Amino acid sequence: MKHSPIQDLESSSVTNPGRKRSNNEDCFLSLPAHSLWMVADGMGGHEAGEVASEIVRKTLEQKPNQPLPDTIQAAHRAVLNAVASGVGAEGMGSTVVALRSNPEQFQVAWVGDSRSYLFSRNTGELELLTRDHSYVQMLLESGAIAANEAHTHPDRNIITQCLGSQELDTVTVDHIERQWQEQQWVLLCSDGLTDELSDADIAQILQRCKTPRDATRALMQAALNAGGRDNITLQIIAAPKHTPSLLEKLSHWVPVFSHSRRLDTFIYLAAISVLVALLYWTLY
Template sequence: MLRFEVVTDIGKKRTVNEDSAAIFAIQDGPTLAVVADGMGGHRGGDFASSTAVGILGEQFLKVDNPASMEEEDWKEWLQETVLHINKTLFEIAENDEDFKGMGTTLDAVLIYGNNGLVAHIGDSRVYTINRYEIQQITKDHSFVNILLDSGEITEEEAAKHPQRNWIMRAVGSEKSIVPDFHKIKLDEQTYLLICTDGLSNKVDYESIQTIVTSDGDLYDKAVELVELANELGGEDNISVILASPYDSEVSK
């Protein structure tokens, strides 16, 4: 049984929060945690992220007989729903000048028991964290990551690269999209963190791990992560979903 906290913040430099984040739960069934970071101008980015999160949540809560669904069924459902969201956003962008060029990152984590299924597009991230390690589950669909994979640049160069915000895959910006899927295991010592790049571009692994695994209230930890990203510049919107098993929390 997991406890969730959601914190989203406009940051220090933006006039609009183009991030969306939400938790959806089916009674006696799985939970769906979703984070999206929109792009494409004030109207487009905000609309893309909120629409993606809204459709996912709406479709999830309508699932027939969720208790009977296996992992493969959920994977198929996630894939089909992401394709539907992509088609919806793409067609709106094609037909309305105000929304031209819009898109959104999308990380949806379906949690059932101690298992998690991650659908990922873009450069928002999913991490699992315990006292011993922090593990990045997702791989950024970014220009800089392509350069990193090919060995053209180092991790240090990637962190300062002028094109580090260039995304190579986003929901709604192409006619068709294929999400990456990852499986995760959660136990009573492991936290789940889903965040937009407003956090991951600013706060290093060590700081994230220290804050998340410290004693204290889960909501306070989520707020502390956001506040640190703002202290370090806060150029972007910052969104965080932080989850932990109930018994791993020590209240202040």
């Protein structure tokens, strides 16, 4: 996806160790100047998980304009190299979900079970954009369990791949692209949020919030109130604010002549021009 910075784009990011953990293995990256956001959820225990997620964060920060799948693959190699050099601990790893945006569209790329959702403030609809790389997701897709069993399944936190997995020379970086629509928000989050709140809970909270800042704080408080058993990190990125051109502003006053607003505007302006010319010719 072609990158071009967006100056007028609102976002908010929060992280919290939760109520049961003494350390925070999550981290996030927010680079509005490069239209790049990321959430990483480290694993491997104290002085390992937070090391892995920080390596992922730094890798994306150092390569902000490269294609997201390539940068995430580089982060995987960086975690492997760190372990080989004695940094962190054997077996450490991290999930990642990242968003890159331009004025017309956005791309989400991910590895693991950190998620991205698309929320429409116009309709209240919440759509899951990512597909978990997890054991439970495999069970769902095979038909072994029903959707209502996934949220409480005892193996729901087992993931099938992560950055830093020593069994994998390369990881499968899934990614999608979507066109921005007005009044949309993208939510990036670690499983500390989705383990505590259902999709319906998340949608209800987002619907009543006016800004990304209000929404991130409301979601965080709700997850903590629900137990906060894991680290919790989330970001909300709003669709770019669209400044209409003079032609677009005028088009709202244009009668409908055809199926093309551009043609209708041209006809309307041409008719006004002819009318002005006739009035001038009549009066002078």
